[in-house]
Every structure is written in C-alpha cells, then in structure tokens.
Amino acid sequence: xxxxxxxxxLRKIKAGEKxxxxxxxxxxxxxxxxxxxxxxxxxxxxxxxxxxxxxxxxFKNASLREAFLAGAELREANLESADLEGANLQxxxxxxxxxxxxxLEGANLQxxxxVGARLTHAxxxxxxxxxxxxxxxxxxxAILAEADLSTAKLDEADLTNADLTGAxxxxxxxxxxxxxxxxxxxxxxxxxxxxxADVPALAPPKTASDGALKRYFGKGDVLRNAHLExxxxxxxxxxxxxxxxxxxxxHATELVIGKAGVLSGCQVKGAGKITVHGKFxxxxxxxxxxxxxxxxxxxxxxxxxxxxxxELTRFAFEPGCMLRMKIHAxxxxxxxxxxxxxxxxx
Amino acid sequence: MSDPKSRKTLVEEGTQxxxxxxxxxxxxxxxxxxxxxxxxxxAVSPSGAVHGRIKVGEIRSQGELAGxxxxxxxxxxxxxxxxxxxxxxxxxxxxAPPNGKMQVIFGExxxxxxxxxxxxxxxxxxxxxxxxxxxxxxxxxxxxEDGSPPVEANGAN
Numbered sequence: 001x002x003x004x005x006x007x008x009x010l011r012k013i014k015a016g017e018k019x020x021x022x023x024x025x026x027x028x029x030x031x032x033x034x035x036x037x038x039x040x041x042x043x044x045x046x047x048x049x050x051x052x053x054x055x056x057x058x059f060k061n062a063s064l065r066e067a068f069l070a071g072a073e074l075r076e077a078n079l080e081s082a083d084l085e086g087a088n089l090q091x092x093x094x095x096x097x098x099x100x101x102x103x104l105e106g107a108n109l110q111x112x113x114x115v116g117a118r119l120t121h122a123x124x125x126x127x128x129x130x131x132x133x134x135x136x137x138x139x140x141x142a143i144l145a146e147a148d149l150s151t152a153k154l155d156e157a158d159l160t161n162a163d164l165t166g167a168x169x170x171x172x173x174x175x176x177x178x179x180x181x182x183x184x185x186x187x188x189x190x191x192x193x194x195x196x197a198d199v200p201a202l203a204p205p206k207t208a209s210d211g212a213l214k215r216y217f218g219k220g221d222v223l224r225n226a227h228l229e230x231x232x233x234x235x236x237x238x239x240x241x242x243x244x245x246x247x248x249x250x251h252a253t254e255l256v257i258g259k260a261g262v263l264s265g266c267q268v269k270g271a272g273k274i275t276v277h278g279k280f281x282x283x284x285x286x287x288x289x290x291x292x293x294x295x296x297x298x299x300x301x302x303x304x305x306x307x308x309x310x311e312l313t314r315f316a317f318e319p320g321c322m323l324r325m326k327i328h329a330x331x332x333x334x335x336x337x338x339x340x341x342x343x344x345x346x
Numbered sequence: 347m348s349d350p351k352s353r354k355t356l357v358e359e360g361t362q363x364x365x366x367x368x369x370x371x372x373x374x375x376x377x378x379x380x381x382x383x384x385x386x387x388x389a390v391s392p393s394g395a396v397h398g399r400i401k402v403g404e405i406r407s408q409g410e411l412a413g414x415x416x417x418x419x420x421x422x423x424x425x426x427x428x429x430x431x432x433x434x435x436x437x438x439x440x441x442a443p444p445n446g447k448m449q450v451i452f453g454e455x456x457x458x459x460x461x462x463x464x465x466x467x468x469x470x471x472x473x474x475x476x477x478x479x480x481x482x483x484x485x486x487x488x489x490x491e492d493g494s495p496p497v498e499a500n501g502a503n
Contacts (some may be wrong), residue, residue, distance in 0.1 A: 312448060312451060
C-alpha cells in the first residue's frame with residue numbers, strides 16, 4: 001500500500017504541500033490533472049497515471065519502475081535521472097520532456113511523442129520505440145542497444161555517440177540525423193531513410209584536403225535498402241557492406257569503395273567520381289549512371305553496366321581488376337558522337 | 347635472316363587489309379585491318395584501326411578497336427567502337443588528366459576482365475557481337491572481297 005492515497009495526494013497538492021520523497025508505490029491516479037506537480041525523488045513503482053495530465057511535472061530522480069503512463073500528457077515534464085525501467089509510456093506525449101540519464105530499459109514507448117525530447121545518456125536498452133516520433137530529439141550518448149526503433153521518426157535527431165548495436169531501425173526515418181561516432185554494429189537499417197544523414201558513422205569526420213567533409217562508413221556495418229544522397233563536393237568512403245542501396249552523388253562528389261567495401265545489388269547515380277578498390281555489383285542495370293570518372297584499381301571488381309553522361313566518363317582500370325561490365329553511351333547521344341575520336345581527325 | 351625477336355608484321359598507314367591474318371611475330375597496325383587476326387602481340391598506333399575477331403597474347407592500342415578481342419594483357423587508349431567485346435586476363439586504362447583529352451573513348455561495349463575469365467580460358471568466344479546501337483552490323487571478320495583464301499603474313503616489312 002502507498003504511504004499516501006490518491007485522495008491525500010490531491011489534497012496535499014491543492015493545499016500547496018509537497019509530496020516529494022514520498023512512498024507512493026502502486027498509487028492509482030488515472031486521468032488526474034497534475035500539471036506542474038513535483039514528485040521529485042518519490043517512489044512511484046507500479047503507479048498508474050494512465051491518461052493523466054502531467055505537463056511540466058517534476059519526476060527528477062523518481063522511481064517509476066513498471067509504472068503505467070500510457071497516453072499520459074508529459075509535455076516538457078522533467079524526468080531527469082528517473083527510473084522508468086519496464087514502464088509503459090505507450091502513446092504518451094513527452095514532447096520537449098527532459099529524460100536525460102533516465103533509465104528506460106525495456107520501457108514501452110511505442111507511438112510516443114518524443115519530439116525535441118532530451119534523452120542524452122539515457123538508458124534505452126531493449127526499449128520499444130516502434131512508431132515513436134523522435135524528431136529533433138537529443139539522444140547523444142544514449143544506450144539504444146537492441147532497441148526497437150522500427151518506423152520511428154528520427155529526423156534531425158542527434159544520435160552522436162549513441163549505442164545502436166543490434167537496434168532495429170527498419171523503415172525508420174533518419175533524414176538529416178546526426179550519427180557521428182554512433183555504434184551501428186548489427187543494426188538493422190533495412191529500408192531506413194538516411195537522406196542527408198550525417199553518418200561518418202564509425203569514425204570521426206575528416207576534412208579532405210580541399211575542405212570537403214569526408215563521410216566514412218566503417219568495416220563491419222551493414223546498410224540495407226537505404227537511399228543516400230551526398231551533396232555536391234562531398235567525399236564519401238565506404239568500407240562497409242551496402243545491400244540493395246541507392247546512392248545519389250552530387251556534382252564532383254567523390255565516392256570511394258574501399259578494399260573492404262562491398263556494394264551488392266546497389267545503384268549509384270549522378271555526376272560523381274567513383275573509385276572501386278572493393279566490390280560493386282549492380283541491382284538494376286545500369287548500376288552506375290552518369291559518373292564523370294570511374295576507376296577500378298587492382299583487386300577491385302565491378303559487375304554491372306555503366307551509362308555514361310553526355311560528356312562521357314573518364315575510365316581507368318588497373319591491371320589486376322576484375323570486370324564484368326557493359327558500357328553504354330547516353331541514349332540520347334548520337335552514335336557518331338559516341339564513337340568519335342578525340343584529339344585527332346581522320 | 348633477321349633476328350626473330352626483332353621481326354614484326356607491319357601494316358603501314360594508308361594500307362587496308364581485309365581477311366584472316368595469322369602471324370608468329372608481333373603485328374603493328376598503322377593502317378587498317380578488317381578480319382580475323384591471331385598473333386602473339388598486336389600494337390595499334392593512333393592512326394591504326396583493327397576491326398574483327400582478334401586473338402592475341404597482348405594488345406597495346408592507341409587507335410581504334412571494334413569486334414571481339416581475346417587477349418591475356420590489354421593496354422588501351424584511343425577508341426573502342428560500338429558492339430565491341432574485350433576479354434582479357436588483365437586490362438590497363440590510364441586515367442586521363444582532369445582537363446586533358448580522354449584516354450579512351452568507349453562506345454557500347456563489353457569488358458570481361460580478370461581471373462574468372464582466365465579460368466574459363468581465353469578461347470571462349472561470344473556467339474555474336476551485339477548489334478550496334480545505330481543499327482549497323484557488328485564487326486565480325488569479313489571474308490576477303492575477292493573471294494581469295496585467307497592471307498598469312500609472316501615477318502613482312
């Protein structure tokens with residue numbers, strides 16, 4: 001039994017008395033209006049706040065293990081360092097809430113609104129975040145290992161240094177998300193949208209000699225069914241496995257497939273410069289469209305077709321490369337131009 | 347008799363050759379060859395053109411190639427015309443400078459290069475070259491126009 005009943009708690013609140021540090025385990029206050037109330041350091045394990053209005057409420061350092069907060073209104077609530085292990089926050093509104101260093105291990109946050117929420121250093125291991133909205137959320141250094149983030153919206157979220165090992169990000173939207181130094185080992189990114197995401201991933205970004213930001217995809221990571229776009233002048237190096245991905249390169253963007261890099265069933269489009277030290281296998285033919293330069297070095301392999309741009313592709317092949325390759329001129333280019341000589345008149 | 351190592355078959359600029367040509371010494375083409383060709387090595391100069399079915403140990407081309415080429419080692423610049431197939435154990439194409447002329451211009455063509463090709467053997471030939479994109483016939487070995495038997499040239503010039 002709780003130290004205080006729901007009626008007593010309500011009376012205290014109305015009287016302006018504090019309920020901080022109270023033993024309120026199992027307290028049942030569904031749909032209660034408790035906006036701005038302080039439950040700081042209270043023991044609320046197993047409490048029921050289903051559908052309660054708790055905007056700007058203070059739960060700092062409170063214990064809410066296994067608490068039932070489904071559908072609760074917790075906009076801008078302060079849950080810093082709160083213990084919410086196993087809590088049910090399904091469909092709760094936590095927009096702008098402070099969950100820094102909170103323990104949400106195994107918590108159910110399916111369909112929750114966490115737009116702009118602060119979750120830095122939060123423990124979200126094995127948490128259920130399917131369909132949740134985390135647009136603009138701050139998740140740097142958060143532990144999201146084995147978490148379910150399928151179909152979640154993480155656009156512009158800051159996941160710098162977050163641990164996403166084994167996390168399920170299938171069909172998640174990560175547009176312009178920051179994933180610098182995030183751990184993505186064994187993460188499922190099938191059909192995830194990483195458009196303009198900052199994914200130097202497993203190494204810090206390097207600045208190329210020309211000042212362009214270098215994006216690096218390290219060994220051991222797998223990207224599946226992702227669509228990536230890199231802006232003009234970017235420099236991209238891939239040492240990972242990309243499966244069924246499409247990559248759009250801006251003008252003069254450099255794409256380097258490192259020796260350990262494999263692009264399997266992929267397509268690369270745009271006026272970029274491509275260097276293949278590893279492996280490239282196309283999905284749709286042509287697998288490479290519009291590249292201004294294509295280099296396959298010794299040990300590199302390319303299986304697929306290349307459609308050249310109107311100004312033609314600059315090719316270079318080193319002895320020791322492996323090619324199963326068809327080269328096409330652009331379809332609207334006249335045949336005479338396709339095979340014309342350069343620098344010499346016949 | 348000249349040193350066999352220094353011998354070569356030369357098709358000089360302004361010379362056009364049609365038919366089958368087999369040689370046990372290297373062939374240098376400054377003119378034009380159309381037909382079947384086999385030799386240990388083939389060098390095509392910037393003014394040269396070779397169209398047909400070619401089986402050689404080594405190709406170094408700065409000129410124009412069209413047809414089917416089987417070789418161990420290929421070094422390419424110049425032009426590769428539509429409907430060309432190049433099969434080789436090793437292919438080298440150097441990268442042109444960014445604002446310089448293109449090192450090699452590829453038409454619609456196929457490249458089969460590398461170890462798998464070596465395992466299959468260089469004698470494996472495509473059944474036929476694909477039709478050219480402009481509707482022209484591919485460039486297989488045409489028979490001599492006068493119906494004469496294939497010419498074999500050794501150490502000419």
